[in-house]
Amino acid sequence: MSWPAQVTGQRVSAELYVEVQQFYARQMPLLEERRLEEFLETFTEDGSIEHRPGGWRIEGREQLLAEMRQRRGDPDQPLVEEVSAREAREKNIAYYDGLVYRYWFDRMRVEPLGEGALRVRYQAIVSMTDFAGKVSFEPTTVVEDVLVGVEGELYTRSRLVTHDSPNWADKIHNPS
Amino acid sequence: MSWPAQVTGQRVSAELYVEVQQFYARQMPLLEERRLEEFLETFTEDGSIEHRPGGWRIEGREQLLAEMRQRRGDPDQPLVEEVSAREAREKNIAYYDGLVYRYWFDRMRVEPLGEGALRVRYQAIVSMTDFAGKVSFEPTTVVEDVLVGVEGELYTRSRLVTHDSPNWADKIHNPS
Amino acid sequence: MSWPAQVTGQRVSAELYVEVQQFYARQMPLLEERRLEEFLETFTEDGSIEHRPGGWRIEGREQLLAEMRQRRGDPDQPLVEEVSAREAREKNIAYYDGLVYRYWFDRMRVEPLGEGALRVRYQAIVSMTDFAGKVSFEPTTVVEDVLVGVEGELYTRSRLVTHDSPNWADKIHNPS
Numbered sequence: 001m002s003w004p005a006q007v008t009g010q011r012v013s014a015e016l017y018v019e020v021q022q023f024y025a026r027q028m029p030l031l032e033e034r035r036l037e038e039f040l041e042t043f044t045e046d047g048s049i050e051h052r053p054g055g056w057r058i059e060g061r062e063q064l065l066a067e068m069r070q071r072r073g074d075p076d077q078p079l080v081e082e083v084s085a086r087e088a089r090e091k092n093i094a095y096y097d098g099l100v101y102r103y104w105f106d107r108m109r110v111e112p113l114g115e116g117a118l119r120v121r122y123q124a125i126v127s128m129t130d131f132a133g134k135v136s137f138e139p140t141t142v143v144e145d146v147l148v149g150v151e152g153e154l155y156t157r158s159r160l161v162t163h164d165s166p167n168w169a170d171k172i173h174n175p176s
Numbered sequence: 177m178s179w180p181a182q183v184t185g186q187r188v189s190a191e192l193y194v195e196v197q198q199f200y201a202r203q204m205p206l207l208e209e210r211r212l213e214e215f216l217e218t219f220t221e222d223g224s225i226e227h228r229p230g231g232w233r234i235e236g237r238e239q240l241l242a243e244m245r246q247r248r249g250d251p252d253q254p255l256v257e258e259v260s261a262r263e264a265r266e267k268n269i270a271y272y273d274g275l276v277y278r279y280w281f282d283r284m285r286v287e288p289l290g291e292g293a294l295r296v297r298y299q300a301i302v303s304m305t306d307f308a309g310k311v312s313f314e315p316t317t318v319v320e321d322v323l324v325g326v327e328g329e330l331y332t333r334s335r336l337v338t339h340d341s342p343n344w345a346d347k348i349h350n351p352s
Numbered sequence: 353m354s355w356p357a358q359v360t361g362q363r364v365s366a367e368l369y370v371e372v373q374q375f376y377a378r379q380m381p382l383l384e385e386r387r388l389e390e391f392l393e394t395f396t397e398d399g400s401i402e403h404r405p406g407g408w409r410i411e412g413r414e415q416l417l418a419e420m421r422q423r424r425g426d427p428d429q430p431l432v433e434e435v436s437a438r439e440a441r442e443k444n445i446a447y448y449d450g451l452v453y454r455y456w457f458d459r460m461r462v463e464p465l466g467e468g469a470l471r472v473r474y475q476a477i478v479s480m481t482d483f484a485g486k487v488s489f490e491p492t493t494v495v496e497d498v499l500v501g502v503e504g505e506l507y508t509r510s511r512l513v514t515h516d517s518p519n520w521a522d523k524i525h526n527p528s
Binding site: 013092138166 | 365366367369371372373374376377378380381405421427452454455457458479481482483485486487
């Protein structure tokens with residue numbers, strides 16, 4: 001794979017664009033399946049995830065793992081009570097218990113940043129399917145990732161999630 | 177088209193990845209438009225569709241056509257009564273009468289299986305728009321297809337749909 | 353960029369397909385962010401947008417700008433009253449006040465038309481996230497664009513939006 005050589009121009013090659021697509025197609029199902037250690041191995045050691053506005057920023061695989069272990073829940077557990085993202089963090093509630101969540105990305109823009117790094121901008125929405133089959137959606141977001149190539153593999157160095165609702169963190173995410 | 181030669185490595189080429197995208201962009205609108213014979217011509221003669229968990233597996237173009245003719249309905253008919261997928265099969269109800277359904281795919285992962293075959297894994301959600309414009313969604317799924325190339329064209333040999341809700345088949349799919 | 357040379361065959365190259373993806377990834381966020389002049393600069397001077405069935409066709413950047421300025425609204429304004437698309441046009445109501453709307457495309461089919469033009473067919477759904485985080489969806493559509501290349505850049509010459517609900521224009525688009 002020669003992708004670091006391909007990012008010298010202003011437009012990325014089709015090969016690199018497709019590799020980025022396939023990277024996310026490997027990465028995100030790991031999060032959806034709660035394979036948290038494997039998911040975080042697709043981040044750099046100092047990788048970070050930040051939520052705006054009024055959210056939080058967590059840096060480092062260990063710190064991200066600690067946060068995710070407490071929040072990501074289990075689809076086979078009973079459905080989580082009605083709770084907001086902020087309340088779930090404060091009260092240590094497994095936010096996604098009883099839910100299968102899936103991320104839907106669109107409008108992916110891939111731009112070279114130089115030195116083998118890429119900026120990837122996309123919009124995202126999370127669907128939640130509960131045990132009975134009810135489907136609901138979290139508010140939409142715009143995400144900006146920085147990806148880096150290390151020994152021929154892509155890794156996420158940072159993920160900045162900007163929520164389209166300023167009240168996203170206080171919204172009940174699974175209203176009945 | 178030289179795609180069978182391209183599937184020898186572990187990663188697919190951009191050309192093949194794009195060809196797979198375009199394959200689905202041709203295939204799925206045929207199902208949405210109820211052009212069932214043409215849709216099934218994008219499957220191999222022995223092509224199969226299976227739904228899990230607790231679902232059914234149908235093999236062969238003729239068998240699939242018989243099933244689809246009875247279930248796929250007509251958007252210009254009155255809206256189907258409230259019904260589940262299982263009940264629609266048992267009572268022979270045209271499940272999608274009065275509805276325009278669209279499939280939304282994401283997170284497509286394309287992997288060579290050797291001998292010109294590909295495994296394509298993606299997540300899918302079905303939207304339903306009724307006559308009045310009301311939009312609803314079926315529970316999310318993960319799909320695994322095997323595609324094969326025959327004389328330069330791709331065909332679906334098998335489609336395995338794993339539903340994210342264990343109760344998907346008993347859910348009312350068009351709740352008012 | 354050599355894309356006009358690439359459209360001579362019946363199938364588009366991966367490079368061109370990816371360029372089309374990146375074109376929409378630049379174009380549509382401009383509309384979502386209400387950067388209307390910049391959005392319309394991605395259309396040709398005589399570019400047109402048409403809505404079917406029972407809708408309207410507007411041609412020319414100036415005419416499109418006048419229409420959009422009155423309809424596209426401001427996410428930081430109070431939420432628009434319950435209104436249909438047709439009523440919003442008749443009463444000059446800012447249809448999207450208080451809403452962040454995002455377009456979701458899928459099933460993109462890219463075909464060369466000759467002379468450097470492309471036909472792009474896709475399905476689209478619009479999500480709306482309000483201030484409180486409530487998410488709703490407009491009825492689904494199928495879109496057919498004609499893109500042209502001018503001095504190495506793609507532009508939309510025409511956009512034909514066919515709505516899946518015949519009553520789309522009279523539907524309340526932000527029901528409470």
